[in-house]
Amino acid sequence: MKNIAVLGLGKVGTLAAELLHGSGFNVTGIDLAAPQNKLPFQVKSLDLRDATGVEAEFAAQDAVLSCLPYHLNARLAEIAHRAGIHYFDLTEDVPTTNRILELSKTARGLMAPQCGLAPGFIGIVGASLIEEFDDCRSCKMRVGALPQHPTGLMGYSFNWSPEGVVNEYLNDCEVIEEGTRKMVSAMEWFEDIYIDGVKLEAFTTSGGLGTMCDTYAGRVANLDYKTMRYPGHGKLMNFFFHELLMRERREEAGEILVNAKPPVNEDIVYVHAAAEGRIGGQLLRREFVRGYRPVEVAGRMRTAIAWTTAGSVVAIIEMVRDGKLPAQGFLKQEDVPLDAFLATPTGALYAA
Template identity: 70%
Template sequence: MSFARIAVLGLGKVGHLAAELLAEAGFDVTGVDAREVRGCPFQTRTADLTDSGALAAILGDQQAVLSCLPYHLNIGVSTVAHGLGLHYFDLTEDVPTTKHIRELAGTAKGIMAPQCGLAPGFVGIVGAHLAEMFEKVRSIRLRVGALPQNPTGLLGYAFNWSPEGVVNEYLNDCEVIEEGVHKTVSAMEWLETIYIDGVHLEAFTTSGGLGTMCETYAGRVENLDYKTMRYPGHVQLMNFFFHELLMRENRDLAGRILTHAKPPVDEDVVYVHVAAEGWTEGQLRRKEFVRAYYPLEIGGRRRTAIAWTTSASVVAVIEMVKAGRLPQGGFLRQEEIPLLPYLETRTGRHFVTGAKRRAD
């Protein structure tokens, strides 16, 4: 079903920018937050976003909803959206939340599209695109790092993303395909070295970044994994913090300590390193998509790299659904989204014009 009216829940940096981008793309946007937000180029409302009755009242006249809320609220939001027959989109990397949404999708009147952020989301779209270039695929490796450009201290990090999300991805188990076997491995393992534009980075397993790709590529690829990239030494200190100091036993406190020590910065960078290997005409080859994304000016304001890449990821998908270029109902896997039409959307073009690209 074509649609124009969409509610954006949660008007933090990512949600506010997503609402702006949707308005620029011609949607009738209503931004909803628990607090009053003024001076927006779209209409806003306040609501208790933990109350399903209040949510249903807010969403009653909408055709779609984008949740930019903490992951633990998305089960409630998706349930209300499903009951109202709305298109549903979110940014979650949380596996139980996605499982719930998949169950709802079986009877959904609109599309149910979780995991529309950067990872899972954009990198899965890129990985699937590279894999399609081969007759037989040996490996798909997805790597993303959202980092300060000018790090200080031994951690070399700043919490520009949700501390809840970071703690979860550092502690929850990770799905991979290894030598053709779909399995679960621990987070913060499988350490490797990567260089992007001469910058030395380390990469290690974190949860949720593959979305549904292990299921999609089971029996089709020998090796598939997702890792987070950080500056060298980070993972050793985080393992010490969570496991030797036992901070894994109190995730909320861990998030507060880390955010207090390493608050957000304005000058950040998002590194994306996606590689696939496989055979074409009997020859083993490797294809790569390697980019560094920096802050951009959008809507007359400078936006951090993590804010605009995450916001643009989901808005490009919503544009494609509205244009009829993606299914109009059921569950949407990110790896089913074609990359080139995605990059041709009004918002998706930011990934082309805003990239610093290494020679392919």
């Protein structure tokens, strides 16, 4: 794997392309409108709704990474499947992932969706904790991408795709509770969490577990994923989506929220994973807790959400190239060894 196309040159896509370029890949960045700033790799302007143009581009690639909104990914994965090349994306959307899983059964390359932060890195961390136990009774995974200096009642800024956030807040969530797989509503199961003295609330959101319920059914009695926010956020979002019925107008909801709470540069990504079980007959708890802030990557300061998302997928692509992960079929995030992930040039960013 040498030639890779990165689709979508927003903050995350541009950084992922720069990291791949720095890691030795021959990168082609593709967007509807070419970025104004000069980039160290080839950039092409292409309407990704043009199937003929996309097919011609994919024919020249060994792999493709989609950093586009989730609703575009299934069709792009189908084109990558026909071209016989590796496919990677950052989607949290469950139907999209299920479609890619079906494609993987006849794929000549690797089909690897959900390679971002959540799903993605959090699943790698959670799986590593589960594997420490002889008998794991629970694994709880939480992620929060937040402003460092929140203002207003919402305490939030939209540093991530509004489409993705709305999707996560409204779609049902799969969990394992007392050994039973079930679907529960988003923005429920509230709890308080403290990280470095900062009080946060956590509630269910969709997609964060990826394929983990499939993998750990019958092995882990309790498994769930929640998003972390500053206290009071979830109550306001429930009011906005359900009492004001904005759940029926998703696109407009995203526009309203971004207009009210635009992105900030000084953000923080909290990662909290905890597992409990028995080792040698003794009941124990293991945790992985981090607060990731903006850092300088590839010569420029990057927001925490940008580098934790882009870095995760790039580290996985590096592992596939180096033969540390399969080159065909479907990649589950829980099958990615955490130690090997952190040992990659890009994965090392998460070790701090």
